[in-house]
Each structure stands twice: as C-alpha cells, then as structure tokens.
Amino acid sequence: MTQLIRVEDLRVVAGDPGSEVEIVKGVSFALEKGEVLALIGESGSGKTTIALALLGYARRGCRLSGGVVQVGEHDMLALDETQLQGLRGNRVSYVAQSAAAAFNPAKKLLDQVVEGPLIHGLGTRAELEAKAIGLFRDLALPNPERIGRRYPHQVSGGQLQRVMAAMALISDPLLVVLDEPTTALDVTTQIDVLRAFKRVVRERGATAVYVSHDLAVVAQMADQIVVLNGGQILERSATAPLLKAPAHEYTRSLLAAARPDTRIRPPCGVAEEAPLLTITGLTAGYGNKNLHGMPAIRVLEDIDLTVRRGQAIGVIGESGSGKSTLARVVAGLLTPALGGLTFDGQPLGGSLSERTPEQFRRIQMVFQNADTALNPMHSVATILSRPLKMYFGLKGAALQVRIGELLDLVRLPRDMADRRPNELSGGQKQRVNLARALAAKPDLILCDEVTSALDTVVGAAILELLRDLRQQLGVSYLFISHDISTVRALCDDIVVMYSGHKVHAGRRESFAEAPYHPYTDLLIHSVPELRQGWLETCGATHGELPPIGERANLPELCTFLNRCPMRIDGLCNRTAPNRRTLDNGSEILCHRDAADLLATQRGVTPTSFGAYA
Amino acid sequence: MNSHTLWLICRRLGAGVVTLLIVSMVVFAITAVLPGDAAQQSLGQFATPEQVAALRLKLGLDQPGVLRYLHWLMNLLTGDMGQSVSNAMPVGELMAGRVPNTLMLAAATALVSVPLALILGIGSAMGRGGRIDSCLSFITLAMVAVPEFLVATLAVLIFAVNLGWLSALSYATDITSPLQFLRTYALPVMTLCCVIVAQMARMTRAAVIDQLDSPYVEMARLKGVSPIRIVLRHALPNAIGPIANAIALSLSYLLGGVVIVETIFNYPGIASLMVDAVTNRDMALVQACTMLFCAAYLALVLLADLCAILSNPRLRNQ
Numbered sequence: 012m013t014q015l016i017r018v019e020d021l022r023v024v025a026g027d028p029g030s031e032v033e034i035v036k037g038v039s040f041a042l043e044k045g046e047v048l049a050l051i052g053e054s055g056s057g058k059t060t061i062a063l064a065l066l067g068y069a070r071r072g073c074r075l076s077g078g079v080v081q082v083g084e085h086d087m088l089a090l091d092e093t094q095l096q097g098l099r100g101n102r103v104s105y106v107a108q109s110a111a112a113a114f115n116p117a118k119k120l121l122d123q124v125v126e127g128p129l130i131h132g133l134g135t136r137a138e139l140e141a142k143a144i145g146l147f148r149d150l151a152l153p154n155p156e157r158i159g160r161r162y163p164h165q166v167s168g169g170q171l172q173r174v175m176a177a178m179a180l181i182s183d184p185l186l187v188v189l190d191e192p193t194t195a196l197d198v199t200t201q202i203d204v205l206r207a208f209k210r211v212v213r214e215r216g217a218t219a220v221y222v223s224h225d226l227a228v229v230a231q232m233a234d235q236i237v238v239l240n241g242g243q244i245l246e247r248s249a250t251a252p253l254l255k256a257p258a259h260e261y262t263r264s265l266l267a268a269a270r271p272d273t274r275i276r277p278p279c280g281v282a283e284e285a286p287l288l289t290i291t292g293l294t295a296g297y298g299n300k301n302l303h304g305m306p307a308i309r310v311l312e313d314i315d316l317t318v319r320r321g322q323a324i325g326v327i328g329e330s331g332s333g334k335s336t337l338a339r340v341v342a343g344l345l346t347p348a349l350g351g352l353t354f355d356g357q358p359l360g361g362s363l364s365e366r367t368p369e370q371f372r373r374i375q376m377v378f379q380n381a382d383t384a385l386n387p388m389h390s391v392a393t394i395l396s397r398p399l400k401m402y403f404g405l406k407g408a409a410l411q412v413r414i415g416e417l418l419d420l421v422r423l424p425r426d427m428a429d430r431r432p433n434e435l436s437g438g439q440k441q442r443v444n445l446a447r448a449l450a451a452k453p454d455l456i457l458c459d460e461v462t463s464a465l466d467t468v469v470g471a472a473i474l475e476l477l478r479d480l481r482q483q484l485g486v487s488y489l490f491i492s493h494d495i496s497t498v499r500a501l502c503d504d505i506v507v508m509y510s511g512h513k514v515h516a517g518r519r520e521s522f523a524e525a526p527y528h529p530y531t532d533l534l535i536h537s538v539p540e541l542r543q544g545w546l547e548t549c550g551a552t553h554g555e556l557p558p559i560g561e562r563a564n565l566p567e568l569c570t571f572l573n574r575c576p577m578r579i580d581g582l583c584n585r586t587a588p589n590r591r592t593l594d595n596g597s598e599i600l601c602h603r604d605a606a607d608l609l610a611t612q613r614g615v616t617p618t619s620f621g622a623y624a
Numbered sequence: 625m626n627s628h629t630l631w632l633i634c635r636r637l638g639a640g641v642v643t644l645l646i647v648s649m650v651v652f653a654i655t656a657v658l659p660g661d662a663a664q665q666s667l668g669q670f671a672t673p674e675q676v677a678a679l680r681l682k683l684g685l686d687q688p689g690v691l692r693y694l695h696w697l698m699n700l701l702t703g704d705m706g707q708s709v710s711n712a713m714p715v716g717e718l719m720a721g722r723v724p725n726t727l728m729l730a731a732a733t734a735l736v737s738v739p740l741a742l743i744l745g746i747g748s749a750m751g752r753g754g755r756i757d758s759c760l761s762f763i764t765l766a767m768v769a770v771p772e773f774l775v776a777t778l779a780v781l782i783f784a785v786n787l788g789w790l791s792a793l794s795y796a797t798d799i800t801s802p803l804q805f806l807r808t809y810a811l812p813v814m815t816l817c818c819v820i821v822a823q824m825a826r827m828t829r830a831a832v833i834d835q836l837d838s839p840y841v842e843m844a845r846l847k848g849v850s851p852i853r854i855v856l857r858h859a860l861p862n863a864i865g866p867i868a869n870a871i872a873l874s875l876s877y878l879l880g881g882v883v884i885v886e887t888i889f890n891y892p893g894i895a896s897l898m899v900d901a902v903t904n905r906d907m908a909l910v911q912a913c914t915m916l917f918c919a920a921y922l923a924l925v926l927l928a929d930l931c932a933i934l935s936n937p938r939l940r941n942q
Binding site for chain 1: 838839840842843844845846847848849850853857858861862935936937938
C-alpha cells in the first residue's frame with residue numbers, strides 16, 4: 012500500500028537567527044489514503060506546528076529547518092512559495108481552531124468558501140457554489156442554499172466550524188488538516204459537529220490529520236494516534252490498542268486525566284448546615300433599564316441558591332447560560348434587578364459601594380485566565396502582598412512569612428515569590444491566582460472556569476488542590492464550569508443552568524443516574540467517552556425532536572423547548588413548567604415527572620464512570 | 625443598506641449638526657470676549673467715545689450677547705455672514721474669492737498624497753521588518769520631523785532659485801494650460817505632501833499590520849491566496865475604518881491649517897485670510913472662517929465614520 016503522507020525527521024525551529032530553539036525535534040509518521048491520524052498532546056507539544064508544516068507553512072518567528080514532508084507526489088519543504096500557494100487550499104487544506112476568528116468578518120461565507128478553488132481554477136463560480144451548497148447539506152447545516160449569503164457574525168460557532176469544513180473539502184484535497192476544530196465549542200454542539208465531520212470524512216474517503224488535546228474526541232475520529240510531548244513523538248499506534256494498553260507513561264497520565272471524576276477522591280463532608288450565601292429570586296442582566304428597572308437583556312431569571320459553610324456548589328451550563336453572570340452578581344460586579352443576596356446572615360449589597368470591607372474580604376474571585384488576571388509587571392510576592400496589606404495590614408517579616416505560607420498552601424516552591432507571572436507555567440500561574448484569593452482568608456471563593464484554559468493533566472492537579480484546600484481551610488466554593496465531569500469531581504451539589512434559568516439542582520450523587528432534566532441528560536451524554544464507537548452509539552441528540560405547534564406568547568415558557576427531545580405538544584409550548592422534586596432529592600424545572608424521564612433516559616444511560624475499556 | 629444603517633447614519637449626521645451649533649456658540653463667545661470690537665476698530669484709536677458709542681448703536685453692538693448671537697446665527701443660516709470691517713466688503717464675497725483656491729490646493733494635495741500614503745503604508749506592512757519597511761519608516765519619520773517652513777524654503781531654494789524650473793510664488797488666478805498648473809502647484813503640493821503623507825502612511829501600516837496578524841489572514845494564506853490578494857481583498861476591507869479616520873484628520877489640516885505654506889508661496893487661500901482677519905480684529909471674518917474650518921473638519925470626520933460603518937457588515941446590517 013502506498014503511503015499518501017510521509018513525514019520524516021521533521022524539524023522546526025523558533026526564535027531569532029543565532030538563538031533558535033528547536034520546537035519540533037525530528038518527528039516521523041506516515042498515513043495511507045483514507046486514514047485519519049490524530050496528533051495529540053498538551054499546549055506546547057508542537058502539534059499545531061507539525062500540522063501547519065503539512066501545508067509547508069510555519070508561523071511568524073518559526074522556520075521549517077529540516078526533514079521531509081511528502082504529500083502525494085509533492086515534497087512540501089522543497090517547494091517555493093508560489094508552488095505552495097498552488098497546493099494550499101487545493102491539494103492540502105486546513106480547518107482552523109476558531110472558525111469565528113478564521114473567517115474574514117467583512118466577506119460573505121460563500122465567497123470565502125469558493126475563493127480558494129476559484130484561484131486554483133478548479134471550476135467556474137457557479138459550479139463551485141453549487142458544490143459548496145451540496146457540502147453544506149452534507150454537513151447538516153440548516154438552510155444550505157442561503158447560509159452562504161450570510162456574514163460570519165450572523166452564524167453560530169458550531170455552524171461556522173462546519174462551513175469551514177466545507178471550505179476545506181470543496182477542492183477534494185489529498186489531505187485535510189483539522190486543528191482542534193471542536194475545542195472552542197460547547198459539548199452539546201461539539202457532538203453534532205463531530206458527527207458531521209466523521210460522516211463527510213468517511214463518505215468522501217478523505218485522508219485527514221486531526222489535531223487535538225482531547226483523547227476522547229480523538230478516539231471517535233482517528234485510526235491512528237500519535238502522542239506528542241515537547242516536540243517529540245512519545246508513542247504511535249492504532250487507536251484501539253493505544254486506548255486499551257498505552258505503552259508510554261505519559262499516555263497513561265493523559266488517559267487518567269481525561270476523566271477527573273474517576274480519579275479525584277470524592278469530596279469530603281465538611282459542610283455545615285448554616286447557610287453562608289443565600290440568593291433568592293435573583294434576576295439580572297445587561298443593557299439599559301426600562302421603567303420597572305428591568306435590564307434590556309435579561310441573563311438571569313429568578314435564581315434561588317444556597318451555599319452552606321464549607322460546601323462546594325457546582326454551576327454548569329453552556330456558553331450564554333448565565334453562569335458567569337451569576338458569579339459577577341455575587342462578586343458585586345453587576346447589580347441585580349430583582350431579588351436579594353444574604354451573606355452569613357447579613358444582607359449583601361448589590362453594588363460594590365454597598366458592601367463592607369469585611370464582606371469584600373470574605374468573598375474572593377478566581378478568574379478563568381490567570382494570564383490576564385495577574386499583573387505581568389508585578390512579582391508573585393507583590394501580587395500576594397496587596398491583599399495581605401490591605402486586609403490585614405501585614406508588613407515586614409510577618410508579610411514575608413505569610414507569603415511563604417500561601418505558596419506552601421498552593422504547593423509552589425517558596426523561591427517563586429521573586430518571579431513574574433510570565434516566568435511561570437499556566438498551572439503555576441493559576442496557583443498564584445488562587446493564592447491571591449486565599450490571601451484574604453475568604454469564606455467563599457468564586458471559581459469561574461478555573462481549569463478551562465489548562466491542559467487536562469494540569470487542570471486535574473488544580474482540582475486536587477482545590478479539594479484539599481477545602482478540607483484544610485473549610486472554605487466554600489461556587490465553582491463555575493462548562494464541564495460536568497470537572498464539577499462532579501469537586502462539588503457536593505450541582506446546579507444546571509440553561510439560558511438564565513436554573514433547570515436542575517441536586518446532590519452530586521443524583522447526577523450519576525437518571526432521571527435528569529432533559530437538558531442535563533443532553534449535557535451528560537454529550538461528553539465524549541474514551542471508547543471507540545461512542546459517537547455512533549450515544550443517545551444524545553439522536554433522532555428527530557417531537558413536533559410541536561405554535562408556541563404561546565408567554566415569557567415563562569420552558570427555555571429548553573426548542574431543543575428538548577421530550578417536549579409535549581400542547582403542554583410545553585402552552586404553559587410554563589413548574590419546579591418539581593424528584594425522589595432522589597433533586598429539583599427540576601420541567602413538565603415531565605420522574606417516571607416519564609426515567610422511561611426515556613434509563614435505556615441509554617452509559618457507563619459514564621470508568622469507561623476506558 | 626437598511627433602516628438600521630440609515631438610522632445610524634442619521635444619528636451621526638444629527639450629532640454633527642449639534643456639534644457645529646456648539647462650536648458656533650464657542651466661536652461667538654470667544655470673539656465677543658476679545659478686547660476691542662468692530663466699532664472701535666473701524667474708527668481707529670483717535671475716535672471719541674461718543675463716536676464709538678454711536679457706531680455701536682448703529683451696528684447693534686449695544687444689544688445683549690444672546691440676542692447678538694441669535695441674530696448672527698440666523699444671518700449665517702441664510703448665507704449672510706456679515707460685513708468685513710477692515711475690507712469694507714461683505715464677508716461672503718471675500719471668502720468666495722479665497723475658498724476655491726484653498727479647495728483647489730487641498731484637492732491637488734489629496735490626489736497626490738492619499739494614493740502615495742496608501743501605497744507606502746501597505747508596502748511597508750507587507751514587507752514588515754524587512755529592508756523596504758525600515759527604509760520607508762526612516763524616510764516617513766524624517767519627513768514628519770522636518771518643519772514645513774524648512775521644507776518649503778528648501779524647495780524654493782532648489783527648484784525655483786537654483787534650478788529655476790518652477791516659480792517661487794503661486795498665483796492661482798492666471799492658469800491657462802496644464803503645464804502652467806503644474807508649475808504653479810508643484811511646490812506647495814510637494815511641501816504639504818511631506819507633512820501629511822508620513823502620518824497617513826504610518827497609520828495605514830499599523831492598521832494593515834493589525835489585520836495581517838489575525839487568524840483569518842493565516843487562513844487565507846493556507847487557502848493558497850497570494851500575498852497581494854490577501855492585503856487587497858482580505859486585510860484592507862477590514863482596515864478601512866482606521867485608515868479613513870487618519871486620512872480625514874490629515875485632510876482637515878489642508879483646509880485650515882496651511883498658513884505657513886500659503887504665506888511662503890504667497891498663495892491666496894483661506895488660512896492667510898483668517899490670519900489677516902485676526903490681526904485686523906475683523907470679527908465677522910474671523911467667525912466665518914472658524915465656522916468654515918470647523919464645518920469642513922466635522923464633514924471629513926463624519927465621512928470617515930460613514931466609511932467605517934459601511935465597510936463593516938456587523939454595523940451595516942444587523
């Protein structure tokens with residue numbers, strides 16, 4: 012069998028001439044026609060650099076310094092820029108990570124899709140447009156005839172990613188390079204996009220290189236997996252044996268970190284009965300306020316929530332569900348339109364000016380991105396000393412002692428105190444970010460997607476740390492995440508949000524098996540599992556939604572109506588759902604009762620825990 | 625183009641009109657506070673207080689400021705800009721003689737400088753960090769640093785005095801052939817270009833580089849699009865907003881701020897008219913000139929805003 016793609020001893024260097032650093036150190040692999048090969052690794056492993064080298068392209072500041080990249084009959088490293096231009100978007104094509112950024116905002120989608128093949132002379136505009144519309148249809152895009160006439164900002168993220176796949180496939184390339192194509196998407200969207208990708212790749216017999224950090228996603232797509240770290244190949248094998256019996260220690264750690272909820276010890280019961288934070292009937296939003304003080308865009312609608320002392324509450328939902336807004340309201344960054352907050356028996360002011368310094372100290376926030384949350388010009392010691400001086404008036408030796416203690420607490424070596432944030436790794440920065448919050452000795456820490464920007468192994472270590480800190484210090488967490496397995500690993504109680512509403516709340520154990528709210532069910536079953544064939548067999552979003560008639564003009568109607576697989580015509584589209592308590596103690600906002608939900612959900616409940624087999 | 629865009633544009637236009645109204649108040653207030661008024665000025669320093677008072681009464685200067693302002697504004701709206709005291713002529717007539725000259729000089733300069741600046745800016749953005757970029761950066765910075773009177777004087781010295789190719793003075797009135805046009809305008813246009821090209825080129829470079837760093841440009845490159853096409857079809861449409869604003873700012877300078885160039889080349893434009901008016905305390909003329917400059921400036925900035933709105937599909941159709 013002929014090898015279509017052959018990469019041999021590929022080397023890429025970065026930096027100025029004279030002080031170049033090798034970032035890809037002699038990588039070799041090959042794949043045959045119709046195969047999908049996955050490059051997997053953490054950030055900095057060189058996976059994207061290798062993927063771009065397949066197009067003969069190196070980013071600014073990088074240089075392809077040696078080796079062979081053979082695509083069909085072309086040696087991509089031996090060609091000049093003009094010859095490469097003729098091949099890119101023609102014989103080799105690329106799907107970028109963030110479609111929202113990779114489409115030109117000023118041009119219509121269809122023009123961008125046909126631009127490449129038009130330049131390469133692969134057909135007339137009319138032929139290519141017809142072909143593009145065919146691809147849109149194959150990729151299950153809504154309204155394939157018209158979607159091309161829109162601008163990128165008028166189309167959702169998941170749809171854009173599929174339009175980009177169409178753009179890559181329109182020239183019938185020898186090789187498609189997909190660079191983390193679903194990483195920026197919500198799990199529920201990811202599953203649709205993966206299905207569309209997989210079907211099109213199989214139907215067209217395309218050869219593809221799929222770059223990802225997520226083993227579970229890769230397990231669905233790839234025939235072969237190449238595990239990378241630090242610009243080198245650690246392990247290379249077919250997908251099934253790699254998942255079953257990883258040869259390299261690093262692959263094993265990746266597999267273990269892929270499911271934090273099976274690795275981290277369950278949370279310990281340090282929660283007391285006394286409520287620390289109580290939120291009642293909270294409604295908040297953005298934009299100008301109307302006569303009744305209601306904001307133009309309502310993001311949170313009638314939220315009730317109680318955090319007890321020492322308790323960890325997880326808030327999950329997809330982007331736009333209002334989970335970060337909830338944290339902003341508790342932190343005092345956004346004034347609620349309705350409803351109130353109580354903190355430790357005292358009313359908590361809606362805006363910062365209505366809060367006491369003591370309340371400031373007791374509620375601390377840890378932001379998602381430590382890169383932007385830490386001042387790059389300050390040393391770690393300065394960053395940590397600010398809250399210590401402000402809240403406790405520490406100085407001199409006492410200050411240094413406390414900084415040392417804080418670094419011990421987040422398990423960083425004490426000599427890191429003199430470093431600046433840009434001298435630290437992503438995980439270390441997030442630890443400093445956490446130490447800064449802990450410096451105030453808070454009772455409640457708001458964690459907003461604190462592990463989302465980190466690699467899985469590093470993120471799992473941060474979760475471990477959060478868990479231990481809670482046991483040690485007795486702090487409470489309001490832990491916000493889009494990832495249900497992260498939340499399940501850390502929290503006692505879980506709240507599921509959907510477009511501003513609390514649709515499901517319950518103990519962590521109750522999320523282990525049905526019944527769930529239909530949206531929770533969708534969320535749980537959309538998380539890719541580490542076994543081949545999951546994508547084909549999983550129940551989530553399969554099949555047609557039950558038809559419903561026109562919806563009543565009631566703002567209180569169920570917000571999940573348009574996507575709900577269990578909706579009932581005449582009921583869900585006519586009357587507002589009410590809160591009901593299920594036998595396992597969880598509370599849902601739905602018309603369906605426990606028996607209904609169980610009947611549909613039981614049959615398809617997968618073995619979410621320990622599903623490596 | 626839809627109702628939303630129209631509404632957006634109307635709002636900008638409305639804001640422009642309001643700004644102009646505020647400017648008119650400020651201009652009137654400032655000229656009113658200046659020492660000495662039209663009566664004093666036209667009668668000279670030997671006039672008796674009675675004579676001045678009589679003339680004030682005749683000119684309506686004894687009325688309260690608000691009334692005088694409203695009166696002036698009404699006249700302005702009907703096109704009557706008042707009487708120039710020092711020239712004993714209607715302000716409108718005086719300006720009508722100068723405005724075409726200024727417009728002609730500005731248009732000639734814009735025609736040369738804008739394309740030149742765009743080419744220089746885009747060229748150095750494309751060859752960023754390379755030799756061409758460094759050279760262009762050095763030259764444009766040097767041009768910004770040299771004051772215009774020096775450029776103008778040197779240009780006269782070289783081209784008019786030493787080489788004798790062009791005339792040192794520019795009279796806009798006696799032009800009959802294209803060659804004569806060239807001889808008249810070459811030196812002032814060249815001097816003004818030196819001043820404004822550098823700024824526009826640097827802003828263009830920054831705006832284009834900003835776009836060239838974006839992921840969609842990398843994507844276009846990976847689709848096999850050529851570098852020229854990437855800049856013209858992908859980067860430039862997204863950079864129109866900032867570039868248009870840079871051009872508007874530079875061109876507004878041409879309409880009111882070219883006093884030095886007009887003086888050196890003895891060119892009868894509007895800027896020197898205003899300077900004369902200020903020295904003669906010819907308030908009606910000062911007010912009219914200031915209003916004209918402000919209106920031109922606002923119009924240019926408004927135009928740049930409209931370009932930015934129309935080039936951005938997110939603002940254009942929502």
